[in-house]
Amino acid sequence: MAERHTLYFGNLEDRVDESLLYELGIQAGPVVSVYMPKDRVSLLHQGYGFVEYPSAKDADYAATLLANIKLYNKPVNVRRAGSDKPTSEVGAKVFVGNLDILVTEKVLTQTFSSFGPLVSTRIARTSEGQPKGYGFVIFEDFEAADAAIKGMDGQYLMNKPCTVGYARKENSAGFHGDEVERRLAREAKRHGVKFGLK
Incomplete structure (x- = not known):
């Protein structure tokens, strides 16, 4: 082979x-x-x-x-x-930056689930467990991610305005949410296959 x-x-x-x-x-x-x-x-x-x-x-x-x-x-x-x-590594992965240190995964979930179904949320932390000031939200589809970016970018979360946009792909100069990923998601849906990140 x-x-x-x-x-x-x-x-x-x-x-x-x-x-x-x-x-x-x-x-x-x-x-x-x-x-x-x-x-x-x-x-x-x-x-x-x-x-x-x-x-x-x-x-x-x-x-x-x-x-x-x-x-x-x-x-x-x-x-x-x-x-x-x-x-x-493909999917509707959104970067959330400039986070207040009080923001937890639970807060991210409560805030972003209003835009559509979530796969997961994660706050980036140091090896000591301290929040780094940013996190990631993965949605089940790009429509929900698009709505979250439009609705939350620049909005206050706790005491700071957060920056929200598609996350950068690992080992790549590109960002999630590009046309290739969207086309793959449409094809997966057409074939009844689950698509995206865990």
Whole structure:
């Protein structure tokens, strides 16, 4: 298999077989082959498998689309074969800056949940647990994130006006909320696949 075109699927439930993995993989694009290594004695698969796509572009798209998928209610670890990290960190992730030290995750949740469903909130802290003055809110969709940015940027949270905008992507010069991410989110929704960050 061409490693650069292949996705690793880990944490697979025992009932998953190659035909089911193929059905999952083809939801994101054309599949060249599927391989699930089996134990030589028991002949059972070992909890992981590989799906090969025709091009690196197809594999990248599939990795993004299937990032938070579950099979038999068990989250599947999807990433490019040979890489230790998922290929893409995508989603409606919002940066909230200039935060008062009294602002907690609970305050962020209460404040931002009025704009739409949240995935998570987090205050950045030092190794000693002290707040760094900024945090992140991840929404389930870009519409809620857009509304939060429009409604909260410059508004007072506790005693300080906060700055709100899309967060910078890790290992990239770009920001979340770009057209590529929005297109991927629309495709995921069309295929009934959960999309975005945890």
